[in-house]
Amino acid sequence: METAENPNFTNDELVLDLGALQAIREMGGEDGDFVLNNIIQMYLETTLPYLQQIETAIATGDPDRLRRAAHSLGSSSATLGALNFAKLCKELENLARSGSIAPAKNLFLPLQTEYETVKRALTLQLKDSND
């Protein structure tokens, strides 16, 4: 479905860089769909604990933990083309690195919302590649 603001992009394309997913598929050759499925599944299994760590780190004011979790979550999201989400993670990582945890609280809700969108979009890809 195309969006009103960006007629050339579908919703999925705004959430995910589909080119990144296609590159992974191509790398897998004949097993491209299988490879992509595995990578998405690995991602979905590991991301929730990182989100929880971020939430705890913000609540307890632990910049080291926040920095590590935000970095891990962001970099694995970037690999799957979830660039907006990855940029949010990067913002959190930078805040943690500068030691200012307080503004991070305002970023957690958008992070959670974006994560749900990414998860939905990736799950759809998972379905597609099973077809």
Place this chain on the structure above:
Amino acid sequence: MTDSKPISDRSTPVVLITDDDNALRSLLVMALKAEGYEIEEAINGEECLVKYARLQPDLVLLDAIMPEMDGFSCCQHIRALPDHPQIPILMITFLDDRESIDQAFQAGATDYITKPIHWSVLRQRVRYLLASSHTLKQAEQQKNWEVFFRNILEQLSISGLAWESLTPLLNQCQQFFQVERILLYQFKNQQYLEAIASGYPSIKESSLFDLGLESIYLDQYQQGKTIAIADLEQVELSITQQEIFARLKTKSILIIPILIKEKLWGLLCIHRAKTQTSWEETTLERFQDLAHLFALSHL
């Protein structure tokens, strides 16, 4: 004695990939395996250092931020090692993180690549780094070789012409090339000299100098053709010959006939205890130069 580095005969570059993200690591492995490299993996800086010491890879791909030991510290540790400080280290940073990129270069990284990874950029960058590192290594080896050869030449000029005086020089050659055995044979006096790596048996226990290969290769010897056998199992040998080579632990052999005034003067034989894909052309040429130098000093 020389402090030259051994000449590597590894034909497939080994890439050590270090990343704590399982998904990304498996994609990196897949992308670079498809390029024909031998891949090893580590999940953090500490494991990378352990594997680095064991495998001596040709390139390290290193995630900047990891738990336990991060990529920056790991990179610094590698650069501080006494051997192979020139190995290319390609650091992976997350998005366009200027701070991490600066830190990577300060730690000694050769180059960096950002996540999300553009796979074609990664392939090109790895290819380029390996190629330039190979060229640097070759230049260094050539420099070492020139110093070594000049040193041998000087020793020959002052050590007189006694046949036995060649033994220490052969020992130096054995160490320089990191081969297991070198033999120099002179047909006229039917005498030979031997240099062997520690732990390998002497040829004295065998009755034939070239272990019976003369019957197969005499024509080539007389024409001055070098015999380079990367894997002795690929040659049809008698059971006795096979047993002798097994006892000597020789799996690969190089035989350089030395012709003086078109007559067969002798042979220089080099034994390796492991099979190879092939004998490198440069190694062949260097042994040929040495063979002729030894012969000319003992005409």
